[in-house]
Amino acid sequence: MAAGPRADRRDFYEILGVPRTATQDEIQRAYRKLARQHHPDVNKDPAAEDRFKEISEAYDVLSDPQTRRRYDAFGPDFRQVPEDVDPEAFQRGRAGAGTGRARGAGGAGGFGTGLGGDLGGIDIEDLLGGMFGGRAGRGFGPIPGADQEAELELTVEEAFQGGHRSVTLEGPDGRRTLDVRIPAGVTNGQRIRLAGQGGRGSEGAPNGDLYFVARIAPHPRYRVDGRDLYVDLPLAPWEAALGTSVGVETPRGEMKVKVPPGTSTGKRLRLRHHGLPHPRGSAGHLYAEVRIVVPAKLTDDERRLFDELAAVSTFDPRRR
Secondary structure (H helix, E strand, O other): OOOOOOOOOOOOHHHHHOOOOHHHHHHHHHHHHHHHHHHOOOOOOOOHHHHHHHHHHHHHHOHHHHHHHHHHHHHHHHHOOOOOOHHHHHHHHOOOOOOOOOOOOOOOOOOOOOOOOOOOOOOOHHHHHHHOOOOOOOOOOOOOOOOOEEEEOOOOOHHEEEEEEEEEEOOOOEEEEEEEEOOOOOOOOOOEEOOOEEOOOOOOOOOOOOEEEEEEOOOOOOOOOOOOEEEEEEHHHHHHHHHHEEEEOOEEEEEEEEEOOOOOOOOEEOOOOOOOOOOOOOOOEEEEEEEOOOOOOOOOOHHHHHHHHHHOOOOOOOOO
16 A cells, blocks of 8 residues: 655645634634535545645644644654754754755655655755764664654545554565554544554664554545534435435444424434544534435326325425
């Protein structure tokens, strides 16, 4: 499995359209608005999927206070900078660094997951060497391995139930297979940490961590928004008008939902706490969205009854 595509080097705050002083609530509201607008299930523009991934990556970084602090300190290259590097020393070293190209993801023998790449014309070894008086990994002593990321696509059922997934990654040292434990209730963009499975540390220093970023794949039945799930609920006109009780498919199995009389298309019927579970709080909800469906072809009796209804009804759906 290859690493997920990284967003371009645009500022994450710019991607979400929030100022650098934005609160966590403001960041979350901006993400939800943009995610609904650009989700591939809703937006059929060919560029929508890439835009959605870009938005999700920006939110993944800025919604985590610790990761956000590192991003604010080190900018787009924050994943390549070892944890113990002082931000001010980093900026001074960067200002005086050479103009070579990055040759690694931080730490000797780093496992390639697509996070090495271009550091804006800076040689990471020159940068760290300029900060600490020697080449990175030589003369400075042990350097911890860099944290790395890869994308892990999940079905709605996997996100709901959790479980284990065997994932194969390819890197400079060849192929390796990892057992990834998926927590029940994992949400889109959530990071799953595998301690010590990231870039190798040099001279006996600890390895970095590997983070799998969960991406919930489009589903033929469910739509996902945070921990809430949405399904379509087709109803016949008489069911919507008279009210009824019908079965709705959920990840836990079929559940009955009561349709009140006079229900129109678009009404959402909530099944509380039947969305994605939350390991430290309340589960999300499942919303059944009503879609009134009429017969494509009427029988003689159906046509007669509809004609009688049309003759006696004073209801006008266009009258306000």
